[in-house]
Amino acid sequence: MNSIPDEPFRTDLTTWEIGPYHGSLPAPMRLRLSLDGEIIARCQVETGFLHRGLEKACELHSWKAAVSYADHLDPESAVFGELVLCLAVEEIGEISVPARAQFIRIILSELTRISAHLAFIVRMAKAVGSETVVHYVLRDRERILDLFELLTGARFSINFLRFGGVRADVTDGFIERVLEVCEMIRIRMKEYNDIFTFNHGFLKRSAFVGILPLNLVRTCGITGPNARASGVSLDLRKDSPYLGYEGLEFQVPLGLGEEGAVGDSHDRFLLRLREVSQSMEILKQITERVPSGDFINQKIDKEYVVPPGEAYSRIESSRGLLGCHVVSDGKLRPSRVQFRTPTTSHLMAVPPLLTGVRIEDLPVVLASLDLGIAEADR
Amino acid sequence: MDKNPLISRLNKALPGAVLEVRRFGRSSVSSIWVETQSIQKVADFLINDLESKLDWLENLSAVEFEGVFVLTYFLRSTVTKQVVAVRLSIIPTSENETVTLPSVQQIWPMAIPMQQDVTEMFGLKFQSSIVPEFGRLPAGWEGFPLRKNYVFPQEVMGISHFRPFINRSTEKKSFE
Amino acid sequence: MIGSFYLSTVGKVLKWARSRSLWYISIGNGCCADEVLNTMGCRYDLERFGCLPQVDPRQADLLIISGMVSYKAAPHIKNLYDSMLYPKYVLAVGACANCGGPFSPEFSYSVVPGADRVIPIDVYVPGCPPRPEAIMNGLIALQEKICGQESSHFEIE
Secondary structure, rough: OOOOOOOOOOOOOEEEEEEOOHHHHHHHHEEEEEOOOOEEEEEEEEEOOOOOOOOHHHHHHOOHHHHHHHHHOOOHHHHHHHHHHHHHHHHHHHHHHHHHHHHHHHHHHHHHHHHHHHHHHHHHHHHHHHHHHHHHHHHHHHHHHHHHHHHOOOOOOOEEEEEEEEEEOOOHHHHHHHHHHHHHHHHHHHHHHHHHHHOHHHHHOOOOOOOOOOOHHHHHOOOHHHHHHHOOOOOHHHOOOOOOOOOOOOOOOOOOOOOOOOHHHHHHHHHHHHHHHHHHHHHHHHHOOOOOOOOOOOOOOOOOOOOOEEEEEEOOOOOEEEEEEEEEEEOOOOOOEEEOOEEEEEOOOOHHHOOOOOOHHHHHHHHHHHOOHHHOOO | OOOOOOHHHHHOOOOEEEEEEEEOOOOOOEEEEHHHHHEEEEEEEEEEEEEOOEEEEEEEEEEOOOOOEEEEEEOOOOOOOOOEEEEEEEEOOOOOOEEEOOOOOOOOOOOOHHHHHHHHHHHHHHHOOOOOOOOOOOOOOOOOOOOOOOOOOEEEEHHHHOOOOOOOOHHHHHHH | HHHHHHHHHHHHHHHHHHHHEEEEEEEEEEEEHEEEEHOOOOOOOOOHOOOOEOOHHOOOEEEEEEOOEEOOOHHHHHHHOOOOOOOOOEEOOOHHHHHOOOHOOOOOOOOOOOHOOOOOEEEEOOOOOOOOOHHHHHHHHHHHHHHHOOEEEEEEO
């Protein structure tokens, strides 16, 4: 528990610089901390070490290649970047998507969400030094990566979605294996709960630590699991459904603060575990009703041109609201592809959130925010 | 375009600020083109308007159309779920000039990183009090990368930024 | 007499020992960092090659650069490499670290076209991102290089 002294912090005592590459940081970023004893009094965050010029690279390539760049936006959950770009382009060109392709897209999104949340558990376990859980979760995550490999041929940057469908049809036995993996993860979740989630050591490290207040969620525009853990019910799958989410039954879990306060690090962890089980619910429903038919409507090649126009699409990625503004002027190359990434807002909340936190809790708070620096830096 | 109650209210409160109302692309969202210098007043009106309450700046995107910069503010209400796009345009007089325009960060605080992004990549400055110290590009970077006339650097920080030229046509022949 | 004994037998033992205890620090940038994490995980298990993740560069022999190197990060990576003690080796993982890959200088203004412009690199692992098997293969190639053997990997005839 944080014990914040009554007198104001003294900022002139010690200055620490951490990063950009350090074991306690989830991704390349640089922190400048002013410490008052053990407590962080002031914090500055510097990012940009992963700036690749992704939006410029999209403008210099053909429309087809823009998908593979969108895939590099967030390597951990590649399909969301592709999906948001495809949705925007399909709105500009009024391209219809076959029902079978929509179902494959939902299956891929939910599998990616589970995989990204499992990676989050890995980082969280690393932050508290629980090596066993790191290896257990990585073992189970490999099963999902195997599913990606079976469907798309790649483990990470899958480059699978196309404007108006997907690149390939599902192979035989894929649906059965998805259900198999869901069942396996459902059993494993109990195991994680036993050894990690409600372990008193982990509770002491994470409960009441880094409480994200509601006004900070509002002022910074935080979305996704971090906002839901603080009690803001915002999920685009429910609020403005895209693909076929309106026909599916699932719940949006909210932070309850069972073990600590609402919106603390442990609440954010628990919420992601609940989201994994909701994603498995969706997968169970969707695998029962995959329709037959085509998986793509049109042939996409290097000379593919999107008609002039613009669109803004947004989806719920594993980290929050991911938006994409696409402008086409009817030429071979996109005129502008702009991404609205959730981590940009999350990074804005890091300095006020870290103020008053003990230095030993810093890795836990940073890991619990699930920062995707790659997508913030673009 | 049918009469939108929000726009008639906006016209009544700030006459002359709204230039044009159109549909945004093919969607049902209305895009309101406003006068550049009046964006602060428009923003102030939109957040305090009781019926729409557009309190969340979801995205701020900048686009260059043939030398004209178009800024789009994608707004959303957390209460009424209404969505509106507010747009404005700026024309720089010379190629590498920075243009200054009013900031909206007092009204929507989440605009700070987005405005910083636009400043770095397009060279459009905002009259703001809070400027984050760190950007995404190394300190002392020249030029604005997302402008259409941006020329890639030859050398950055002592590292040459080009590869020896590979003649792909002769290479293909050797494979055949 | 003692000198030649040292150079032949003790040197061999030393090289063998060095190649089998490559403690590494990993610089994770982007997607290849995830594959390095998976290689560390229990299905592929990098530790059976004697590789142990380290936090302090002074205790590490191997620097794994996974993913692109931006101009902003380049001085920090150089700094990290300089603070490692000899003998030190570098493994570049992924197309971005090798030559820029999808973010090659024609398309990206902020990515160094190849990490070898910043620090010397011993083994290049191609792929975008490379599979864990490829990373392990690169590691074995590095071990053979340390032992002074001709690498049998990726020999194209």
